[in-house]
Amino acid sequence: MTEAATIGGRSHGTARVDPADAATLAEAPVSFRRVAGLFRPHAATLTIVAVIIAISSIVGLAQPFLVREVIDVALPRQDVTVLLWCVGGMLAVAVVTALLGVVQTWLSTAVGERVMHRLRTEVFTHVQRQSLGFFTRTRSGEVQSRLTHDISGMQAVFTTTATSIAANLTTAVATAAAMVALSWQLSLICLVVIPPAVWLSRRVALLRRDLTAQTQRHLAAMHSQVEEKLSVSGARLAKTLGTTARDTAAFTDTSARLVDLDVRSQLAGRWRMATMSIVFSAIPAVLYLVAGLPATSGAMTIGTLVAFIALQTTIFRPIMALLNVGVQWVSSMALFSRIFGYLDLPVEVAPPERPVPLDPVGVRGEVRFDGVGFGYGDGPNVLSGVDLTVPAGSSLAVVGHTGAGKSTLASLLPRLHDVDAGAVTIDGVDVRDLAPETLAAIVGVVSQETYLLHDTIRANLLLAAPDATEPDLWAALRTARLASLVAGLPDGLDTVVGARGYRFSGGEQQRLAIARTVLRDPRILVLDEATSALDNGTEHEVLAALDALAAGRTTISIAHRLTTVQAADQIAVLDGGRVVERGTHADLLDAGGPYARLVRAVERGGELPAQRPAA
Template identity: 65%
Template sequence: MDTTQTHREGRGGAPRTVSAAEKTQARAVSLRRIGRLFTAYRGQLAVVTAIIVVSSMVAMASPFLLRAVIDRALPERDLTLLVWLVVGMIAVAAVTAVLGVAQTWISTRVGQLVMHRLRTDVFAHLHRQSIAFFTRTRTGEVQSRITNDIGGMQAVVTSTATSIASNLTTVVATLVAMVALSWRLTLVSLVVLPPAIWLTRRVAAMRREITAQRQRELADLNVTIEEGLSISGVQLSKTLGAGGALIDRFTTSSARLVDLELRSELAGRWRMATMTIIFAAIPAVIYLGAGLPGTAGTLSIGTLVAFTALQGGLFRPLMGLLNVGVTLTASLALFARIFEYLDLPVEVDDPARPVPLDPTRVRGHLRVEDVTFSYPGSDTAAVAGISLDVPAGTSLALVGETGSGKSTLAALVSRLHDPDAGRITIDGVDLRDLRLTDLAAVVGVVSQETYLLHTTIRENLRYARPDATDAQLADAARAAQIHDLIAALPDGYDTVVGSRGHRFSGGEKQRLAIARTLLRDPRVLVLDEATSALDTETERAVQRAFDTLAEGRTVITIAHRLSTVRHADQIAVLDHGRIVESGTHETLVARAGRYATLAT
């Protein structure tokens, strides 16, 4: 049985298939789980509920005051009674207004706190995800969930609970008052309920499906913005002349959003128009019934006016209750997308009982013991049966052709992934037994793709060590041979590096990354092809910085240019995830094996 259905075009106009699980995930969301979001604010919600009940009860005095004005004060020309009744009406309005402000403040605060918790919980949980999650997730999808999806839930989170309480209390109080005035007319008024409920269920189901489609479309739009308007994306589109196609893709996605919004709004408007007609007909029916021969004279004018006022006032809270049902049902698609991220298992996490580690006392003895690892969905091991022993303070070079497993092994050492078999230890402690923050303080990584934040040089360096002083920043920059260049800039360390550091050359960015790593002072250093994209002269400058960085540390270097690793204490040659040779530069050249072939 086919479990997918094509319902719209995806990126670039290609059909996008939606899985059966994706189509039904909104129905799987538990209302109890949504309710648990408000558990910590039970006391405040109780206060809001009490305010709502009091406000509704006070408001119900108005129709009885109106009846007294019409049936007694005006016919009897009782000015004193009339004044007191008018004062009572004004007092009712004032009290309900003040209570309404208090209710709005408390309920909005609770809603915003719930939104804050959702945002931070999703952000924190996603930050704990492994690199594998981000490699298989589209760029912009994560941002869309945190901004668009949680933002779309705001109305539900901030007002649903209080809206239900307020409208339900008002409906009950109004019905009680209507029954007190005339139970027969109340029965006539309630004929509106069956069609209202039927229409609401139809609209709710429609909006739920439209909301799910809209959020997926917004995610696609966010992806297009992220990929198309980043500095790298703009450069790519300009050099390939793909700007027109990119704009067309964005325009098509935006047009689909217009269609979805129109469908959603029209569904609600048709329902509202139908209900407005029905509610408008009810008073006319009541007037007709009051004038029929069998009922004429049984109701006073004041009772009739007060009842129709109550019946008219029933429209707003009743529709409010029904609208809450529509909004909540439609928002289940949003909750499903957020809970889907919150329920993601953390593949690389802190251990339940971490081994305490003082980074300042770590020697840096690294061992790789029979390690095997495969990427998810791959039948071939990226590394298989790897064993290495790197004594503290020594250097290891990993060489081999592209795809031989060098970078995978480096990622395992920094615990971006966990091995499927075997273990990696530092000073005899399995990396999986260490807190991730402790491991990050021990293992430093400088890769070929240097990432700089779009902020100042100072803040980029302090990203590694927020408490670093200006003197420590300068010392690290000097060791990385970048201080003089920074000092020569008009704004010095306050110079903004630009998006992804594009204001600086590759060698300059690399030396900034070295300075940033120096601030953490790691005992184990991983250099993942950190100079492969540099010209020869820049490479020499960066290599001098690396030599400074490597002093007294255990260093793992991955390089294509064997000239940068010839002085390593040991060299391991990888091929298809396995070590085929190991030794020093001289011994490996003398063997005339794979290393000697790479060196020629």
């Protein structure tokens, strides 16, 4: 007997509900109507699949009756005509059931794949619409797991579980009817023998449940160890902290536990197979005994006995599968619950239903923060009553103690978050009224953390402008002071940057990001501590590239090093989420206020101090 179907990576041959699945359903119940709605567009195809399953099960039952006819009639009487008809019928049954199986697999798989495709794209699209806060709250692998493992498991729900239930139910009912038609006496014997056999098989199968769960947990732990320790960042961390020996010991321990679990699991499997062998041998033996005793044979023919035993063997598997329907149902609904949980997430930063048309080419670039207030979740306000105006083409530098809200303020302009109070406007248009594509074309962001795809330089640049030509790419690299470096590489623009750009230095990565922004040609530029992690020499190169990028654009700079903001048209000092001072570098120094104190603190300590506790 084959193992029961596996859904979403979990074995359900034990007919025991996974506590995690039960907890998921208890927390987020799933209505059958919603699940059925996914398959409603494919109702005609599903009807055809059901009909094919029924026909295939019924046609397959002809085989034992043909065998009985051969043994009882064709062979004893040497009737060649009957023999040929029976043999031809056997071949026809085999061909028809095989063809029907192919068609049924094709149709059911096609439906499952289409539903999976629809869910996959809907989840991907919906998650993309989430605010940056969603990604900071969610574990890094959680989204990938739901998009891959859970949705793949849901595809198996239909192509394996649903069709298996339909096929097993049809087969069990039809086989039982055929057994009664062949011999009601032997059918009564099976009613007594099969239930204990099923019970024994299920009891033996329980031995593997806990072992399988433990194995899955240790495999997950091993996967995490490989992912964390053998990545570029993990390898660098291990070498610099000297944890290589400890990492090896931990991996060895996990691997050794898997060895023990695998041995025990295989042994439990052998016990199961041994038990099933005894069961399969015992039932036919009992039937042979009953058929051979004069008191119970009832003038039964040999052909009837052979055909009946074949049917008895056939009915055992679908009965076992049907007994596991409850577990399969809970597991399947748990998968749907997890996917629907993502689809039901509210969009915190939703695109406007009727966006204001604003041509990025014609934007002047005036930016206003009008009474802006913002806080993360239920925490205290990070910004309160911020009023700032940045005239078109001018530059604003925002400074303050670490934790004063500078980066938060910068994130509101490209709408990575939405304000809780007030408004952020571009040329008088609230950013919440602009289509995301329009806003991204107007506002360019260069941040401290540069993200590069593990792809070529060309591919990373084309993210910003897919239609950019070769001259455009080189022009952007020249603006970013990087053209000579790229030209000197053996593969030039087709050089692979490596995982997260680790083939290049921090300054080179920043300049690649600047070149990418140049290609996008935004009217407004946000520089969020773009040089804070660089050494002085590299910072000088990046600042030159940023100056070239900022020329003629409205620029808002979040400054970590005060030396980078002195040439700004105006400087705003944030303290406790409020603007406490505004003016030029010279004016603010003369005023002797918070900015002057920051400058003196930096001159003494080399970096901005942490925000002072609120009074």
